[in-house]
């Protein structure tokens with residue numbers, strides 16, 4: 001769906017459509033660009049500050065683009081017991097960013113998540129939908145290197 005058809009799908013000046021409209025914009029762009037938020041505010045008939053208020057309230061919305069590789073680090077109990085904090089710290093230090101951030105070159109984002117249902121192979125991370133288990137700081141280094149080589 002392109003930008004115009006997204007807006008065309010929503011009746012103007014209907015504030016109840018704010019969240020679904022934001023969801024569609026984020027689906028299209030991968031995040032919510034500022035100029036799109038201005039258009040959304042205009043379309044639904046709310047001040048931009050109200051739209052920002054909603055966007056920052058719900059953590060499903062992103063104001064910055066995600067990296068090409070999204071690394072989800074499981075922080076559930078089983079993974080925690082098996083050292084997921086050390087895994088997270090290793091990834092953060094390899095990439096020079098914290099969980100919730102994206103590298104400047106837009107190659108990597110780090111997110112923390114609750115149990116991903118793969119406790120038997122804890123500690124677990126998921127990179128773009130692929131599961132990696134039984135991780136150590138050394139295997140993390142290798143995985144990140146492989147991603148960087150693929151670019």
Ligand code: FES
Pocket residue numbers: 074075076077078079080114115116117118119120122124
């Ligand atoms: S706690 Fe990490 S997969 Fe279950």
